[in-house]
Amino acid sequence: METKEKSTIILFSGELDKAIAAFIIANGAAAYDHEVTIFFTFWGLNALRKDEKIRLKKGWLENMFAKMMPRGANKLGLSKMNFGGMGPKMIKHVMNKHNALSLPQLIELAQEQNIKLVACTMTMDLLGLQKEELIDGIEYAGVAAYLGDAADAKVNLFI
Numbered sequence: 001m002e003t004k005e006k007s008t009i010i011l012f013s014g015e016l017d018k019a020i021a022a023f024i025i026a027n028g029a030a031a032y033d034h035e036v037t038i039f040f041t042f043w044g045l046n047a048l049r050k051d052e053k054i055r056l057k058k059g060w061l062e063n064m065f066a067k068m069m070p071r072g073a074n075k076l077g078l079s080k081m082n083f084g085g086m087g088p089k090m091i092k093h094v095m096n097k098h099n100a101l102s103l104p105q106l107i108e109l110a111q112e113q114n115i116k117l118v119a120c121t122m123t124m125d126l127l128g129l130q131k132e133e134l135i136d137g138i139e140y141a142g143v144a145a146y147l148g149d150a151a152d153a154k155v156n157l158f159i
Contacts (some may be wrong), residue, residue, distance in 0.1 A: 004035045006153035008146065013159055014043030014069070014089050016076035016103060022159045023106035029155065030113035037153075038110070039146040041120035044159075045127065046070045047103065048119055048134045062128020069127070073103040111137050118146065 007029040012020045022044075038050055038155045051072040058066065070076050078087040095102065099108065110117065117138040124130070124140070131140065150156050 001084060005029075005155075006149065007034045007155040007157075008037045008049065008150045008153045009157045009159060010039045010146070011044035011047065011159050012042050013078055013079065014046040015079040017078050017080075018068065018159050019044070019047045019073065019076055020103050021105065022157070023103065023110055026115050027106060027109050027113060030110070030115050034155075035116075036110075036113075037116040037118060037146070037149040038117065039118045039141075039149075042127075043069070045119055045123060045134070046056055046076060046130060048071050048117065048138060049129075050133060051075070051134055054130075054132055054133045056132060058128050058130075059076075065127045066129075066133075073107060076103070084140070088142045094133075107135070116149070122153060 007026070009022050009026055011019060013019065022038060026038050029036045046069050049069070049072045051074060053071065076088065077085065078091060081090075082088040083090075092102065108119075118141050119129075119134055119138055121140050121142050
């Protein structure tokens with residue numbers, strides 16, 4: 001039986017351009033019939049946050065993190081040239097002009113291609129994020145699960 005090539009990505013960054021790059025690579029690998037895992041940790045988890053505010057019981061520190069972090073793929077800033085929020089608007093305009101998929105569309109495509117989207121449970125605990133705040137259809141695991149996927153992969157990226 002032929003086994004699929006495997007690729008893994010750790011998305012550590014919560015910046016729009018880096019998240020877009022991660023999803024473009026992941027979707028490309030899936031299109032080439034790779035089994036793909038994206039492991040979201042620290043600020044990368046913000047790409048998986050729901051856009052709307054979810055009312056949950058949290059401690060003071062967890063509430064502060066929730067208020068300071070961007071809520072979802074549409075709210076991420078750029079790593080360079082953010083310009084107080086104008087940079088993301090400019091890049092989204094250019095992407096739309098060139099018929100490139102937006103980050104929310106890339107996330108949806110990844111789910112359609114059965115890319116494994118895994119939220120780091122340890123980081124969720126540290127930042128006070130709860131499952132209800134993240135998009136549907138993702139998995140939850142710790143670093144050991146990621147390392148298990150990465151051990152079998154020929155491509156391992158840290159973004």
